[in-house]
Amino acid sequence: LLPFCIQQQTLSVAKAGIVCKLNCRATIIAVMNPRDCLYDNNTTLSRNTGLGTPLLSRFDIIFKLVDTSDASRDSNITTYLLNRAIQGSGYECGIDDHNGMKPLNEPWPMDKLRAYISIVKDQFDPVLSDDAALLLEKHYEMCRMTENNTLPVTVRFLESMIRLSQAHARLMYRKIVTLEDAVAVVRIMECSAFAYGGFDGTDADDVHSVLYLDPMTVDFCETADLDFGVFEYKLLERYGMVDRMPKDKRTKAFEYMGGAEGHLDPGANEWGHLENRVRDVRHEVYQDHYGRYHFPPGPPSHN
Numbered sequence: 464l465l466p467f468c469i470q471q472q473t474l475s476v477a478k479a480g481i482v483c484k485l486n487c488r489a490t491i492i493a494v495m496n497p498r499d500c501l502y503d504n505n506t507t508l509s510r511n512t513g514l515g516t517p518l519l520s521r522f523d524i525i526f527k528l529v530d531t532s533d534a535s536r537d538s539n540i541t542t543y544l545l546n547r548a549i550q551g552s553g554y555e556c557g558i559d560d561h562n563g564m565k566p567l568n569e570p571w572p573m574d575k576l577r578a579y580i581s582i583v584k585d586q587f588d589p590v591l592s593d594d595a596a597l598l599l600e601k602h603y604e605m606c607r608m609t610e611n612n613t614l615p616v617t618v619r620f621l622e623s624m625i626r627l628s629q630a631h632a633r634l635m636y637r638k639i640v641t642l643e644d645a646v647a648v649v650r651i652m653e654c655s656a657f658a659y660g661g662f663d664g665t666d667a668d669d670v671h672s673v674l675y676l677d678p679m680t681v682d683f684c685e686t687a688d689l690d691f692g693v694f695e696y697k698l699l700e701r702y703g704m705v706d707r708m709p710k711d712k713r714t715k716a717f718e719y720m721g722g723a724e725g726h727l728d729p730g731a732n733e734w735g736h737l738e739n740r741v742r743d744v745r746h747e748v749y750q751d752h753y754g755r756y757h758f759p760p761g762p763p764s765h766n
Contacts, residue, residue, distance in 0.1 A: 469521045491522070502529050508613050508656055519614055523623035525656035526678050589632035591625065594707050595645035599624050601702040602649050606659055613661040620657055624648050642707055646695045654678045674698065692716035 468474055474487045497503070497511040508525070509516050519525060571579070591599075599621065606616045624645075631644040652658065658675040674697065696716040699705045705713065 493522075502527070516615060519656070520617055520619050523627060524651060525614070526654065527656065528679055530679070583633040583636060587633045587636070587638055589629045589638055589640045589644075591628070591640045592642065594642040594704075595628060595640045597707075598642060598645040598649070598699075598702065598704060599628065601704070602652075605702075606657070609659065613656040613658070616657065623657075624652065627651065642699075643695070646698055647691075649698060650674075650676075650691075650694055674701075689715065689719050693719055696720075 468487050469491065472486065472488045474485045476483050476485060495512060498513050502511055508527075509519060512519070603616070603621045603624065606620065627648045628640045628644045631647050632638070632640045635644065637644070653674045654676050661675075674694070692712050693716050695708060696705065696713065699708050708716075
């Protein structure tokens with residue numbers, strides 16, 4: 464019954480002499496524990512969840528959140544929560560260290576966030592730009608070429624990326640799905656069961672193309688925009704689309720990885736020699752005391 468409702472967005476009722484078809488268009492957010500309460504990395508996602516592959520493929524995003532036993536990470540988390548509780552009435556309380564002034568980067572309250580989502584949902588119906596469509600097409604084709612993904616990649620995967628890119632464009636208050644929206648969606652997909660090469664990426668045909676990020680250990684840092692620019696650069700470099708990236712963003716991302724602005728000349732076709740330098744960034748990522756990974760605050764060193 465559930466796969467039919469998800470696919471057709473209708474529910475047929477034939478009971479007590481009543482025969483009708485009802486609309487069931489709603490967002491489904493489901494959370495479940497693995498079978499036997501322990502996730503087995505040596506078996507399939509379908510076997511761990513007890514759900515068939517056809518049903519799993521109908522969800523746009525599937526995250527694996529495994530709370531592994533790590534003494535250092537567990538100690539840091541408990542220390543953080545207890546310190547928050549000691550400083551206020553609960554661990555969700557805020558710390559007033561701004562002399563009564565609200566910080567500029569304070570998150571929106573829920574009523575403001577609901578109002579914003581309601582506005583963009585009603586007013587915007589974004590359409591794909593040529594660059595965004597090309598990136599989604601290339602990523603879909605690449606994922607289709609490998610048979611080692613956690614879940615089989617079907618046309619539903621492409622439809623999911625289109626829906627999510629349109630949703631991201633709405634969130635950014637845009638009527639056009641830009642290349643940046645498509646990159647953001649690919650990054651989300653690379654944290655999910657639809658990541659290239661599977662959850663850990665070790666089964667990929669080309670390990671150098673793996674961009675999987677574990678959502679349990681990765682979080683945005685203070686340089687989130689630069690981190691996103693580096694990811695966008697690496698992704699577009701994978702598909703030979705670096706020249707589609709705005710020049711100012713290329714410059715910042717390249718300098719962040721230790722390059723020089725004067726070397727950025729897409730017309731000269733000199734992107735090949737940057738491949739090793741881009742991959743070196745993976746080895747320069749540092750881990751904070753909460754167990755989360757971040758890009759370094761400055762350019763990576765090359766000795």
